[in-house]
Amino acid sequence: MEKILSIFITLLLITILITPYLALCTDNIDVLRDEFMSVYRDIVSLAKRGVDVSKLVHELSKVLDLINKGDSESLTKAKSMLIDISTQVKIIKSRANNIILINNIIKYGIAASIISIPILFYFLFPRIYLAIWFRIRRRWIVES
Amino acid sequence: MNILNDEVFAVILAIMVIGSIFSVAEVLQPRIVEPFISIGLLNEECKIGDYPGEVFIGENLTLCLLLYNYMGYPVLVQVKYKIGTNETLPTNTTPSPRPAIMIFEKLLDHNENITLLIQVPIAVNKSYVGKEIALIFELWIYDVNQDNWVYSGIWNQLYVKVLEVPIP
Numbered sequence: 174m175e176k177i178l179s180i181f182i183t184l185l186l187i188t189i190l191i192t193p194y195l196a197l198c199t200d201n202i203d204v205l206r207d208e209f210m211s212v213y214r215d216i217v218s219l220a221k222r223g224v225d226v227s228k229l230v231h232e233l234s235k236v237l238d239l240i241n242k243g244d245s246e247s248l249t250k251a252k253s254m255l256i257d258i259s260t261q262v263k264i265i266k267s268r269a270n271n272i273i274l275i276n277n278i279i280k281y282g283i284a285a286s287i288i289s290i291p292i293l294f295y296f297l298f299p300r301i302y303l304a305i306w307f308r309i310r311r312r313w314i315v316e317s
Numbered sequence: 318m319n320i321l322n323d324e325v326f327a328v329i330l331a332i333m334v335i336g337s338i339f340s341v342a343e344v345l346q347p348r349i350v351e352p353f354i355s356i357g358l359l360n361e362e363c364k365i366g367d368y369p370g371e372v373f374i375g376e377n378l379t380l381c382l383l384l385y386n387y388m389g390y391p392v393l394v395q396v397k398y399k400i401g402t403n404e405t406l407p408t409n410t411t412p413s414p415r416p417a418i419m420i421f422e423k424l425l426d427h428n429e430n431i432t433l434l435i436q437v438p439i440a441v442n443k444s445y446v447g448k449e450i451a452l453i454f455e456l457w458i459y460d461v462n463q464d465n466w467v468y469s470g471i472w473n474q475l476y477v478k479v480l481e482v483p484i485p
Contacts, residue, residue, distance in 0.1 A: 213393055213424070214461045220390040220427065230391040230426040237424050280344060287340045291333040302321055
């Protein structure tokens with residue numbers, strides 16, 4: 174009887190000790206997941222505006238894997254990585270308008286350059302062709 | 318052939334104009350014309366074909382999932398593993414009514430594909446012995462506008478015959 178009682182008390186003590194730890198882990202996961210979703214939403218918003226976020230997505234993907242592992246070591250690592258990513262997202266968000274403007278300038282600049290090729294060809298090619306034609310034949314002598 | 322001949326020059330110019338119009342259209346068109354996301358089911362060597370046809374109750378079956386995102390932005394996906402029958406298959410609009418046994422979660426960048434080696438349990442009771450079941454893999458995506466997981470309407474299934482575990 175005493176043996177059963179001692180086993181019961183031991184199990185009870187273990188349960189009491191483990192329960193707050195498990196609750197803490199669950200809380201941590203929930204908090205981390207909320208933070209993760211918040212960062213993910215920001216990244217999607219930036220991506221939809223045309224900002225290159227591939228590096229951040231790669232890092233965030235690692236964070237997700239760590240959160241899903243669920244052990245305390247992984248969660249700690251995930252948290253520190255998430256803070257880093259969150260900081261980077263904030264920086265990119267503040268520069269987003271400039272990045273989008275530069276991207277648009279590059280895009281329309283390329284389009285304008287392509288359109289100008291036939292126009293330049295029309296005006297310049299006959300002159301260049303004739304200049305080369307005369308240069309090649311400049312030593313020629315016209316005989317009657 | 319004299320390139321400066323009016324006709325030859327006009328033809329060259331016309332080719333250049335048409336080429337530049339197509340090039341400009343390519344540069345200015347939206348990045349993604351037809352966004353899509355897909356899921357593929359592969360065998361344990363992550364190849365198409367040679368899928369298991371028979372499984373034992375309680376066995377952990379090794380399979381491979383192929384996920385591809387071409388939505389134009391990073392997508393958070395969940396693959397829900399369910400066991401069902403012909404009557405409980407998902408449709409293009411509704412998921413299977415069966416409960417999810419396992420959930421695999423991944424974040425995919427635009428134009429990224431991943432293969433995921435998975436082990437799925439054959440969690441059915443003995444009444445299924447000798448019958449055919451469907452291993453269902455539903456693709457869910459996280460909708461940032463709704464702030465919720467939504468069923469994408471895309472799924473994959475593998476039909477297997479259930480066998481009783483042989484007595485050693």
